[in-house]
Amino acid sequence: MSVDNRVAYLDGEAALPRKNGELVFAAPWEGRAFGLAVLLSEKGAYDWDDFRKRLVEEIGKGDEAYYESWLAVFESLLLAREVVTREEVSKRAGEYAALERDPVF
Amino acid sequence: MSHDHDHDHDHHPEAPSPVEARALALESLLVEKGLLTSEEVDRIVSMYEHDIGPMLGARVVARAWVDESYKQRLLEDGPAAVKELGIGYPPATQLVVVENKGDVHNVIVCTLCSCYPWPVLGLPPTWYKSAPYRSRMVREPRTVLEEFNLNLPDEVAVNVWDSSSDVRYMVLPERPAGTEGWSEEQLAGIVTRDCMIGVARPRIPAESAAR
Amino acid sequence: MDGVHDMGGTHGFGAVNIERDEPVFHHPWEGVVRAMMQRTNGRYYNLDEFRHAMERMPSDEYLRASYYERWLHAVETLLLEKDVITRTELTEGHATHPAPEATRETEPRPALEPRFQPGDRVSTRNIHPHGHTRLPRYARGRRGVIRKVYGPFRLPDANAHGDHHAWQPCYAVEFAAQELWGDDAKQTDRVCIDLWESYLVPEEKP
Numbered sequence: 001m002s003v004d005n006r007v008a009y010l011d012g013e014a015a016l017p018r019k020n021g022e023l024v025f026a027a028p029w030e031g032r033a034f035g036l037a038v039l040l041s042e043k044g045a046y047d048w049d050d051f052r053k054r055l056v057e058e059i060g061k062g063d064e065a066y067y068e069s070w071l072a073v074f075e076s077l078l079l080a081r082e083v084v085t086r087e088e089v090s091k092r093a094g095e096y097a098a099l100e101r102d103p104v105f
Numbered sequence: 106m107s108h109d110h111d112h113d114h115d116h117h118p119e120a121p122s123p124v125e126a127r128a129l130a131l132e133s134l135l136v137e138k139g140l141l142t143s144e145e146v147d148r149i150v151s152m153y154e155h156d157i158g159p160m161l162g163a164r165v166v167a168r169a170w171v172d173e174s175y176k177q178r179l180l181e182d183g184p185a186a187v188k189e190l191g192i193g194y195p196p197a198t199q200l201v202v203v204e205n206k207g208d209v210h211n212v213i214v215c216t217l218c219s220c221y222p223w224p225v226l227g228l229p230p231t232w233y234k235s236a237p238y239r240s241r242m243v244r245e246p247r248t249v250l251e252e253f254n255l256n257l258p259d260e261v262a263v264n265v266w267d268s269s270s271d272v273r274y275m276v277l278p279e280r281p282a283g284t285e286g287w288s289e290e291q292l293a294g295i296v297t298r299d300c301m302i303g304v305a306r307p308r309i310p311a312e313s314a315a316r
Numbered sequence: 317m318d319g320v321h322d323m324g325g326t327h328g329f330g331a332v333n334i335e336r337d338e339p340v341f342h343h344p345w346e347g348v349v350r351a352m353m354q355r356t357n358g359r360y361y362n363l364d365e366f367r368h369a370m371e372r373m374p375s376d377e378y379l380r381a382s383y384y385e386r387w388l389h390a391v392e393t394l395l396l397e398k399d400v401i402t403r404t405e406l407t408e409g410h411a412t413h414p415a416p417e418a419t420r421e422t423e424p425r426p427a428l429e430p431r432f433q434p435g436d437r438v439s440t441r442n443i444h445p446h447g448h449t450r451l452p453r454y455a456r457g458r459r460g461v462i463r464k465v466y467g468p469f470r471l472p473d474a475n476a477h478g479d480h481h482a483w484q485p486c487y488a489v490e491f492a493a494q495e496l497w498g499d500d501a502k503q504t505d506r507v508c509i510d511l512w513e514s515y516l517v518p519e520e521k522p
Binding site for chain 1: 120121123124125126127128129130131132133134135138140141145146147149150153154157158159160226227228230297298299
Binding site: 199201216217218219230231232234235236237238239240241243244246247249252253262263264265266267268269270271272 | 324326327334363379383450452454464486488493496504508509511512
C-alpha cells in the first residue's frame with residue numbers, strides 16, 4: 001500500500017478538509033470513513049474516480065458535512081455492488097445507536 | 106492536528122450519532138464479511154495522515170526536540186537525518202534545516218519563483234507562491250509576520266532564507282515551554298507547516314495547557 | 317533576466333492573502349498540470365529551462381497568471397520549442413507524430429574546489445544578463461558573508477541555455493538587511509541567498 005496522489009490531492013469541492021496542510025478528522029468516525037472508502041477502492045470494490053465523481057455530486061446536493069457525504073457515497077457504492085444490504089446496515093447501525101454494541105473502532 | 110489517543114475506559118459511553126452509528130455498522134459488517142480488517146483501516150488512515158505533507162516535517166522536528174544528537178545530525182545533513190525516520194528524500198536535492206533559537210527567528214521564501222521543501226512539507230500554500238509574500242518577505246519580514254499574527258520582540262533578529270538554488274530550507278522551530286515530558290507524537294502534533302516555513306511558532310493548545 | 321518574476325523587495329503587491337485551510341488544488345486542471353510537469357521535467361527539459369520559460373512570459377500575463385497557469389505556460393512553451401508537440405497538434409487536440417526520444421542528463425557531480433569558505437567576505441557582481449540567472453536584482457553589487465558551501469550545482473545561467481556542464485560551487489551568502497534596503501531596515505536582520513561562485517568576487521580589502 002502506498003499513498004495514492006489521486007486520493008491525497010482530491011480537488012475542488014471534493015477537497016479533503018485540511019488545516020495547515022494536514023488532513024483533519026473532526027471525530028474518529030471520520031477517519032474510519034476515510035480509511036474504509038480508500039481501502040475498499042484499493043481492494044478493487046469500485047473505481048476511485050467513480051467514488052470521486054459521486055462525492056462531488058453528493059456534496060453539490062446540499063448542506064451535508066463533508067464526511068457525511070463521504071460516508072453516504074461509500075455506502076451507496078457498497079449497496080450498488082451488493083456488498084451489503086440496506087437492511088443489515090440499518091439493523092447494525094440501530095444496535096450501535098442503542099448501545100447494544102460497544103461503539104469502539 | 107493529530108489526535109490524542111485517550112484511553113479512558115468509560116463504562117457509560119455516549120450513544121453515537123446516527124452517522125457515526127452508520128460508520129460503525131459499515132466497518133463491522135465489512136470485517137465480518139472478511140473484506141477487510143480494522144488493522145488495515147488503521148494503516149491507511151495513518152498513512153494519509155502521516156506520510157504526506159507537513160506531518161513528515163513535524164516528525165523530524167519532534168525527534169530533534171527530544172534527541173539532541175539527532176538534532177545535530179539534522180543540522181549537519183538534512184536528507185540523511187530525514188531518511189533515518191524512514192522518510193524518503195529525493196536524491197540530488199539538498200535539505201538544510203535552520204534552527205530558531207532565542208534571539209534568532211528564521212523564515213523561508215523563494216522570491217524568484219516559489220521553491221519549497223515539498224518532500225517534508227507537502228505542496229506549498231497559495232500565499233507562499235503569491236507576489237505579496239515573494240516580494241515583501243525579504244524586505245519587511247516583521248510586517249509580513251504580523252499579518253500572520255506573529256509578533257517578534259525587538260531583540261529577536263530575523264533571518265530570511267531566499268531559496269534561489271536547489272537547496273530547500275526548512276525551519277526547526279523552538280520547542281515551547283510547557284512541553285516537558287511530552288511524547289514525540291504529542292510534540293509532532295503542535296508542529297504545523299507554518300512553523301516550518303517560519304510564519305508561526307508552535308503553540309500549546311488551550312486545553313492541554315490547562316492540564 | 318531583469319523580469320517581473322524577480323520581485324524580491326518590489327513594492328505595491330499588497331497584503332498577503334492567507335487562505336486558511338485551502339485545498340491542495342483549487343481546480344482539477346491544476347493537478348493535471350502538476351502531473352504533466354512531473355512527467356516531462358528531466359526528460360525533455362530541465363528545471364532551469366522550466367523556470368526561464370516562466371520568466372519569459374509577457375510581464376502582464378506573468379503577474380495575472382496563477383501559479384499553475386505559469387506552469388502550464390512553461391510546459392507548453394518548452395514542449396513546443398523542443399518539438400515534442402506541434403502547435404497544430406495543440407490546437408487540434410490530437411497527436412500526429414511520435415514524441416522524440418527523451419534525454420536525461422546523467423553526468424555525475426564533479427569534485428570541485430570551492431573558492432570561498434564560510435566566513436569569507438564577498439561582493440556580488442552587478443550582472444544583468446538577458447537570459448536566466450538566480451542572482452536576484454535586490455542583491456547585485458552588495459557585500460555579504462559566506463555562511464555555507466554547497467554543490468557543486470549546474471549554473472542555471474548556463475543550464476537554461478544549452479550548456480549542461482557548467483558546474484560550480486554554490487554558497488549561502490548572508491547579507492545585512494541594511495546592506496540591501498538601507499538604514500530603515502532593522503540592523504540585526506539578515507537575508508541569506510544561495511549564490512553560485514561566478515556571481516561572487518572576494519570583497520576588496522580596504
